Amino acid sequence: MxxxxxxxxxxxxxxxxxxxxxxxxxxxxxxxxxxxxxxxxxxxxxxxxxxxxxxxxxxxxxxxxxxxxxxxxxxxxLKLDVPQKAVLVGAGRLGAAIAEYPGFALFDLNIAAIFDNDPSKIGTKIGTNIVEDIEKIDTIKACDIHLAILAVPADTAQSVVDGLADCHIKGILNLSACYLAVPKSIKVVTIDLAMELGTLPYYMM
Structure with missing residues (x-):
C-alpha cells in the first residue's frame, strides 16, 4: 500500500x-x-x-x-510495533519538560539521548539520560536512532538540523519557531506554541 x-x-x-x-x-x-x-x-x-x-x-x-x-x-x-528511539536536542526548560513527559510511553517512544551546547547543562542528568555535548551528536549513528526532537532557539535550529541530517535522522519534531530546510528524505513536523495560541482569540465570542 x-x-x-x-x-x-x-x-x-x-x-x-x-x-x-x-x-x-x-x-x-x-x-x-x-x-x-x-x-x-x-x-x-x-x-x-x-x-x-x-x-x-x-x-x-x-x-x-x-x-x-x-x-x-x-x-x-504507524511503525510503533517496535520501540522507537528519539534524540532530544536542547536541554533547557522546554527540553527538560519534554524529556520527562510520560505520554511517550503509550507509543513505545523513548528519549534515548539528549544533547546541548551549554557547558552548564552538559553532564547533568535529565530523567535517565546524561546531557551530552552537541559536538558529539554523530555518536547517535551507532544507536539506531531515527527520530529527533528539536527544542533549541530558532537562530541555531538550522545548523543543528544540518548535523542531524548527517546522522541518518528520518523524522524531526521541531519545537523551534522557524522554518527548517531539510532533504526530502526527512519528515519535519513543526509545532509553534505561540502561533497555536495566537489562533485561539479568533474563536473567542
Whole structure:
C-alpha cells in the first residue's frame, strides 16, 4: 500500500485512535462501534470509518472494532510495533519538560539521548539520560536512532538540523519557531506554541 497518498490529516488522527484503543484495552473492553468511538473522540463516525479504510479492513459491520487487534493494527501502520528511539536536542526548560513527559510511553517512544551546547547543562542528568555535548551528536549513528526532537532557539535550529541530517535522522519534531530546510528524505513536523495560541482569540465570542 502506498501510504504516501493518504491525507496528512488522516495520519495525524491515527495516534489518537491508537491512544483510544489502548485505553479501551486497559478497561477490558472487547469491541467498540464507530459511533461509540466517535463520541469518545468528538469526531463523526463516517470520518473514523474513512480514515481506517485507507489501511484496509477494520472491524465487522454490526459488531464494531475488536479493541486489541485494532490497536495492534494501528501500531503496525504507524511503525510503533517496535520501540522507537528519539534524540532530544536542547536541554533547557522546554527540553527538560519534554524529556520527562510520560505520554511517550503509550507509543513505545523513548528519549534515548539528549544533547546541548551549554557547558552548564552538559553532564547533568535529565530523567535517565546524561546531557551530552552537541559536538558529539554523530555518536547517535551507532544507536539506531531515527527520530529527533528539536527544542533549541530558532537562530541555531538550522545548523543543528544540518548535523542531524548527517546522522541518518528520518523524522524531526521541531519545537523551534522557524522554518527548517531539510532533504526530502526527512519528515519535519513543526509545532509553534505561540502561533497555536495566537489562533485561539479568533474563536473567542
Amino acid at each position: 502506498n501510504y504516501q497518498k493518504i491525507p496528512d490529516e488522516t495520519i495525524k488522527r491515527m495516534p489518537m485512535y491508537l491512544r483510544a484503543f489502548s485505553i479501551l484495552k486497559t478497561e477490558n473492553q472487547d469491541t467498540i462501534s464507530s459511533s461509540q468511538l466517535a463520541e469518545r473522540l468528538h469526531l463523526n463516525p463516517p470520518q473514523i470509518r474513512k480514515d481506517l479504510s485507507y489501511f484496509g479492513a477494520f472491524g465487522t459491520r454490526g459488531v464494531g472494532y475488536p479493541v486489541a487487534s485494532t490497536a495492534d493494527q494501528i501500531r503496525g501502520i
